[in-house]
Structure formats: C-alpha cells, structure tokens
Amino acid sequence: MIQITLPDGSKRTYEQEIMTPYEVAGDISRGLQKKTLAAKVNDQLVDLDYPIQEDASLSLITFDDEDGKEIFRHSSSHIMAQAVKNLFPGTKIAIGPAVKDGFYYDFDSEHVFTPEDLEKIEKEMNRIVKEDYGFTREELSRQEAIDLFKSLGEDYKVELIEDLPEDCTISVYRDGDFVDLCAGPHLPSTGHVKAFKLLSIAGAYWRGSSDNKMLQRIYGTSFTKKAELDAYLEMLEEAKKRDHRKLGQELELFTIMEEGPGFPFFLPKGTKLKNLLLEYWREIHEREDYIEIETPIILNKKLWETSGHWDHYRENMYTLKIDEDDFAIKPMNCPGAMMVYKNELHSYRDFPIRMAEIGRVHRHELSGALHGLMRVRAFTQDDAHIFMLPEQIKDEIKAVVLKIDEIYQQFGFTYKIEVSTRPEESMGADEDWEIAESSLKMALEELGKDFAINEGDGAFYGPKIDFQLEDCLGRTWQCGTIQLDFQLPQRFELTYAGSDNEKHRPIVIHTVAFGSIERFIGIITEHFAGAFPVWLAPVQVKILSLSDKHHQYSRDLYQRFRQAGIRVELDNRNEKIGYKIREAQLQKTPYMLIIGDKEIESESVGLRKRGEGDLGAVLAKDFEAMIRKEIAERSM
RNA sequence: GCCCAUAUAGCUCAGGCGGUAGAGUGCCACCUUGGUAAGGUGGAGGUCGGCGGUUCAAGUCCGCUUAUGGGCUCCA
Numbered sequence: 130m131i132q133i134t135l136p137d138g139s140k141r142t143y144e145q146e147i148m149t150p151y152e153v154a155g156d157i158s159r160g161l162q163k164k165t166l167a168a169k170v171n172d173q174l175v176d177l178d179y180p181i182q183e184d185a186s187l188s189l190i191t192f193d194d195e196d197g198k199e200i201f202r203h204s205s206s207h208i209m210a211q212a213v214k215n216l217f218p219g220t221k222i223a224i225g226p227a228v229k230d231g232f233y234y235d236f237d238s239e240h241v242f243t244p245e246d247l248e249k250i251e252k253e254m255n256r257i258v259k260e261d262y263g264f265t266r267e268e269l270s271r272q273e274a275i276d277l278f279k280s281l282g283e284d285y286k287v288e289l290i291e292d293l294p295e296d297c298t299i300s301v302y303r304d305g306d307f308v309d310l311c312a313g314p315h316l317p318s319t320g321h322v323k324a325f326k327l328l329s330i331a332g333a334y335w336r337g338s339s340d341n342k343m344l345q346r347i348y349g350t351s352f353t354k355k356a357e358l359d360a361y362l363e364m365l366e367e368a369k370k371r372d373h374r375k376l377g378q379e380l381e382l383f384t385i386m387e388e389g390p391g392f393p394f395f396l397p398k399g400t401k402l403k404n405l406l407l408e409y410w411r412e413i414h415e416r417e418d419y420i421e422i423e424t425p426i427i428l429n430k431k432l433w434e435t436s437g438h439w440d441h442y443r444e445n446m447y448t449l450k451i452d453e454d455d456f457a458i459k460p461m462n463c464p465g466a467m468m469v470y471k472n473e474l475h476s477y478r479d480f481p482i483r484m485a486e487i488g489r490v491h492r493h494e495l496s497g498a499l500h501g502l503m504r505v506r507a508f509t510q511d512d513a514h515i516f517m518l519p520e521q522i523k524d525e526i527k528a529v530v531l532k533i534d535e536i537y538q539q540f541g542f543t544y545k546i547e548v549s550t551r552p553e554e555s556m557g558a559d560e561d562w563e564i565a566e567s568s569l570k571m572a573l574e575e576l577g578k579d580f581a582i583n584e585g586d587g588a589f590y591g592p593k594i595d596f597q598l599e600d601c602l603g604r605t606w607q608c609g610t611i612q613l614d615f616q617l618p619q620r621f622e623l624t625y626a627g628s629d630n631e632k633h634r635p636i637v638i639h640t641v642a643f644g645s646i647e648r649f650i651g652i653i654t655e656h657f658a659g660a661f662p663v664w665l666a667p668v669q670v671k672i673l674s675l676s677d678k679h680h681q682y683s684r685d686l687y688q689r690f691r692q693a694g695i696r697v698e699l700d701n702r703n704e705k706i707g708y709k710i711r712e713a714q715l716q717k718t719p720y721m722l723i724i725g726d727k728e729i730e731s732e733s734v735g736l737r738k739r740g741e742g743d744l745g746a747v748l749a750k751d752f753e754a755m756i757r758k759e760i761a762e763r764s765m
Numbered sequence: 766g767c768c769c770a771u772a773u774a775g776c777u778c779a780g781g782c783g784g785u786a787g788a789g790u791g792c793c794a795c796c797u798u799g800g801u802a803a804g805g806u807g808g809a810g811g812u813c814g815g816c817g818g819u820u821c822a823a824g825u826c827c828g829c830u831u832a833u834g835g836g837c838u839c840c841a
Contacts, residue, residue: 233836241769331836332768339838343768346836374834378776387814387832445840490841495766496832498839508841586840595841607841645841676798703798711802725800735800743801 151177176314202227204316205351211307212253231350247327261320262304324358325351371601373654374501391506398667419483424465430455436464462488466514467621475625481517502651526572549586565613590616601655608644673709675725
C-alpha cells in the first residue's frame with residue numbers, strides 16, 4: 130500500500146506495491162494525465178514512469194510549470210540532436226540544454242550548417258515526433274558510460290562523463306536509435322513535441338572558453354501547441370519593432386556609421402533626449418548633495434600605472450603618444466576623480482564627499498560585442514565617487530541604492546540586483562574584499578532588496594552591486610552599479626586628517642545610475658517603444674495647419690509655446706491634414722494641435738493626443754497650462 | 766577576437782542561367798486649400814560597402830577586406 134501526498138495536502142492511497150506518477154495522474158483525471166510531462170517525487174524531478182515504492186509526496190509537472198517548460202525544451206533539444214545526427218552522420222554532439230524561451234544544442238560537424246539546413250532538420254524532427262519514440266532512462270556505471278560514448282565517437286560526452294563528480298549517478302536516455310548522456314527527466318515520448326521552430330545558428334566555444342574549439346550551436350524553441358508557438362513568434366516580431374536601433378533611425382535619435390564602429394553619432398533629437406536625461410540627473414544629484422567635476426579625456430600613462438589600469442585594463446584602452454610621452458584615453462573616470470581629491474587636503478569633517486562627473490569614456494570592446502547603443506566603444510557615464518569614513522559605508526550605499534531606485538521608478542523600470550564578488554584577476558588583500566563584499570550585502574539586506582550573487586564577476590579593484598535592466602527581447606543589460614574600492618585610495622595615497630589629527634585612508638565607492646547614458650537611452654527607447662513621456666519627448670507638440678489661411682495663427686501659437694519652453698514643431702506644409710497627422714503619429718509625437726477656422730475663432734487648438742486620438746477643441750491657454758504641468762511633474 | 770549570415774537610391778526592398786540597374790517611400794517642382802493615419806502629375810537621386818581576380822563582359826562568379834545582424838567570449 131502506498132500513500133501519495135499531493136501539493137494541496139490531499140492524500141491518496143493505492144493498493145499496489147508500485148505506482149508511477151503517470152498512473153496517479155490518470156487516477157486524478159484523464160485530462161491531467163494527458164497534460165502531465167514529468168513529476169516531482171519528494172521534491173526530486175523524475176520521469177512519469179518513475180516507480181514510487183513507498184509513501185511519498187508527488188507533484189505533477191505540466192508545461193505551465195517552469196520545470197515543465199524546461200523538461201519539454203530539453204527533450205526538444207534531444208530530438209534536434211537526433212535529427213542532426215541522422216542527416217549529418219559523423220556530427221559530434223556536445224551539450225544541449227533548455228534555456229529561457231527555448232533550447233539549443235552544440236554540434237561539432239565537418240558540415241557547416243546553413244539556414245536551409247534548419248528546414249531539413251525541422252523536417253527530420255517532425256518525422257521523429259511522428260514516430261513517437263519513448264524516452265527511456267538507463268543508469269550506467271562510469272566505465273560503461275565512457276565505453277558507450279567512446280564506441281559512438283562522442284568525444285565531448287566522454288569528456289563530460291570524466292568530469293562528473295565521483296558519487297554522481299550516470300544516466301543516459303534513449304529514444305529510437307538515439308542515445309544521449311542526460312540526468313533527465315524527459316517527456317514520456319517524442320510525440321509530445323507538437324510545435325517547434327529552429328531559430329538561428331551561432332558559434333559557441335566548447336565549455337564557453339575562447340581557448341577551446343568553436344562549435345556550431347542551433348537555437349530553437351518548442352511548445353505543446355502550435356498556437357503558443359505562433360504567439361511566441363509573433364511576440365518576437367513585435368519586439369523587433371521596438372528595437373532601439375530601428376527606432377533610433379526612424380525617430381532620428383542617433384546613427385552609427387562605418388567610419389565609427391561603436392562610436393555613435395547623436396542626431397539633434399537624440400542629443401535633446403540625452404540632455405533631458407542629464408538635466409533630470411543633475412536635479413537629483415544636486416538635491417542629494419553631490420558636487421560635479423570634469424576631468425580630462427586623455428591622461429598620462431603614469432596615472433594609469435598608479436591606478437592599476439595599465440596592468441589590469443590595458444587591452445581595453447586606447448593609447449597614444451604626445452611628444453615623447455605615452456598617454457591613454459580614459460576608459461574610466463575614477464583616476465581623474467582621485468586627482469581632484471588630492472588637489473587639496475581633507476578633514477574627516479568634509480565627509481562624505483560626493484563627487485560626480487558626466488564623463489565620456491572610451492573602451493576598446495571586441496568588434497563582435499558591439500550592439501547599437503547598448504554596447505559601444507565610447508560612452509558617457511553618469512559617474513560619481515564618494516569619499517568617506519569606514520563607518521559611513523553602509524549608509525552611503527543605502528542612500529545610493531535608494532537614489533538609483535528612485536531614478537528607475539521614474540521610468541517605470543523593474544530591475545534585478547546582483548552582487549558580484551572577487552574575480553580571479555584582481556588586486557588587494559583578502560580581508561579588504563571580505564569587508565567590502567559584506568558591506569554591500571548588508572546594505573541591500575537592510576533595505577529589504579532581493580539580490581543574486583554573481584561569483585567572481587566583480588571589478589578588479591572591488592566587489593559591486595549591479596542593477597540589470599531588460600531590453601525588448603528580455604536580454605538584460607547592466608546599467609546602474611555601486612562598487613566599493615579599497616584599492617584606489619591606497620594606490621593614490623589618499624588621506625584625510627582624522628579627529629586624532631593623524632592621517633587616515635578614506636573609503637571610496639564608484640557609482641553610476643544610468644550607467645552609460647547611451648545604453649540607458651537604448652533601454653528607454655525599447656521600454657517606451659519610442660513613445661517617450663512628454664517630459665522626455667524630443668518634440669512634445671506638433672502644430673498642424675489645415676490650409677494657408679491658418680498659417681499665421683499657427684505661427685503665433687508656435688512662438689507662444691516656444692517661449693513657454695515647450696518643444697514644438699510647426700507643420701505648415703502644403704499637405705492634407707490626414708497626411709500631416711500620419712507623419713506626426715509615426716514620429717510618436719505626444720500632442721498634435723490641428724489648426725483651422727474653428728480654432729482661430731475661439732483661440733483654441735484641435736487637440737489630438739498620442740494613444741487617445743482626437744480630443745476636440747481646447748483653449749490654447751488651457752492646453753499650455755496642462756502640458757506645462759505635465760512636463761514639470763515629469764508625468765508618465 | 767571567434768562562428769555563421771548579410772551589404773543595391775536618404776529609407777524599405779526587387780534584380781532565375783554574368784550582357785554596364787528597378788519599385789515603393791522620402792526629396793524637389795507644379796496642380797490641389799483639403800477637418801483627424803498616405804490627393805494628383807512631373808522631376809532629380811545609385812562609384813550596386815571597399816580592394817583585387819576570373820571573363821570579350823561582373824550588382825551577379827572567386828579571393829581578401831570593412832561594417833552590420835544573430836550568437837560565443839568579454840563588459841557600462
């Protein structure tokens with residue numbers, strides 16, 4: 130007799146000696162049995178035919194669960210690998226996990242896969258799905274597993290097995306004539322994978338290391354229903370329309386030319402946007418008691434040796450010679466800020482000193498890493514360095530976290546926080562790193578902020594808190610960051626006079642809120658799909674006249690709004706009103722003012738609002754008051 | 766930097782087997798003076814990313830190169 134406890138706490142008892150999750154599902158309902166993909170027995174993920182031999186808790190996994198999706202996609206990747214091996218004999222398979230929204234498999238093949246191959250592979254996958262092969266699990270000893278994959282010529286699998294921990298159960302899954310090393314669980318059979326699509330081919334290093342061979346990775350996604358797949362593909366298409374590179378061109382924000390790879394040109398409207406962001410930023414930072422400085426773009430190599438950049442960051446720096454001396458274009462603003470600090474003597478009474486800089490930095494990013502405004506080789510950091518006493522660390526960090534939070538909330542962003550710890554290539558004493566890492570974590574904990582730990586991903590001079598924002602496709606980008614630094618104060622021999630009249634070493638944190646203004650513009654462009662809130666819109670109002678008779682009044686209005694500080698454009702072209710509206714609409718202009726006889730007569734404007742359409746006539750003075758209020762409040 | 770793909774008018778794209786380029790849109794001119802997402806006619810615009818090669822002849826085939834896209838690696 131077996132007693133099964135379900136997630137809702139209800140219990141079911143069975144006479145049999147052995148029950149499988151599949152049988153239990155069927156006992157609950159036929160529908161559930163059909164939907165169930167795998168199960169969790171006593172919190173362990175298992176196949177549906179897993180033999181339950183004693184009382185246990187059981188939860189049934191469907192595609193609606195994250196685990197279910199992962200199992201489904203993982204099985205999909207097996208089917209893809211099977212299809213590839215059938216079509217391209219001799220192909221070696223590496224790894225094929227489920228990822229967010231899909232799966233991939235890495236292959237080592239003489240044959241170079243083309244987009245046309247994807248269709249062939251899909252066809253073969255369809256055949257495998259139709260055959261409805263069962264996935265069967267088999268547990269092997271280490272030696273058996275190695276022998277098996279050696280005999281199949283699967284060198285990568287052999288390498289994986291050899292690296293598995295001693296006490297690990299080694300299992301393989303078979304479906305049809307295909308066998309793969311796999312912990313499982315899997316779908317009961319290939320027939321479940323009703324809807325899938327192969328999306329792209331990419332290179333990927335074996336084990337993610339650029340020292341290893343580059344394999345061919347095929348990405349795909351799969352769903353239980355065709356309609357879900359179609360909806361997903363549709364969503365991808367929609368996301369592409371929000372891509373900041375596309376919108377940046379359509380809205381004339383910026384452009385990147387062959388003459389400047391990674392060095393964006395900001396067009397008039399993009400420059401306006403950038404300046405508006407900085408205006409907002411300065412307002413916040415002045416309120417928070419920051420002072421602002423500006424340090425040189427080019428500084429002597431000696432400074433970079435002092436800062437450690439010459440040793441730790443050289444490959445990312447652009448260097449040049451001036452007369453006989455070596456110089457470097459700054460990749461970071463911190464050394465400049467250190468020099469400003471050293472320009473005068475400081476007392477503990479001065480602290481904290483919050484020193485900000487809108488600094489343009491240049492970094493040699495790998496050509497393949499460039500991506501619109503998101504990853505460039507020249508960008509503007511909204512940098513700040515805070516000099517303080519050890520006992521001020523936590524409060525300062527908390528204040529900075531709250532400041533960044535305030536700024537992100539202004540844009541309606543949700544974000545993720547990561548704490549990155551000491552990387553391999555780094556400088557400084559272990560105990561400094563420990564103190565630094567724990568102060569960051571404690572500050573976040575005291576604020577009740579959730580965060581993930583990113584082991585070994587810190588900067589070479591200290592650990593950091595990173596704020597991650599998402600783009601239109603859900604890819605995350607680091608924007609804000611708070612980095613503790615015990616190194617630079619030492620290297621630059623920063624001091625202050627303490628209450629004991631002795632010299633002491635200050636603590637420094639580096640922090641940015643936008644991170645890179647360029648990247649931030651990319652993020653907000655995608656976030657708002659180009660429809661910026663009024664306070665940020667490069668053009669807030671467009672005046673559209675109906676005909677010649679209305680030009681003079683339109684011009685008067687234009688002048689009036691301009692003088693009121695409203696960003697307004699006038700369209701007195703010889704075109705029909707529908708045409709002018711369409712164009713302003715495509716430019717995502719927040720407000721259009723239609724001007725005809727009616728409006729002139731009543732000193733009003735024919736108001737048309739983005740997203741809402743025609744709102745009828747409004748007195749010009751009322752509209753002006755309304756939009757001025759909206760701008761002043763930075764309404765979303 | 767690595768793998769794959771792509772590169773034709775300001776923009777979006779056509780150009781089976783090689784025979785010195787086409788559409789829509791935008792731009793300019795004229796007609797039209799029109800009330801909430803594209804009025805009509807005409808015109809100007811192209812070293813087909815760059816360099817080299819094959820050929821009587823290259824946008825088209827080959828090699829190299831630059832940039833872009835998707836990834837890997839790396840990072841704001």
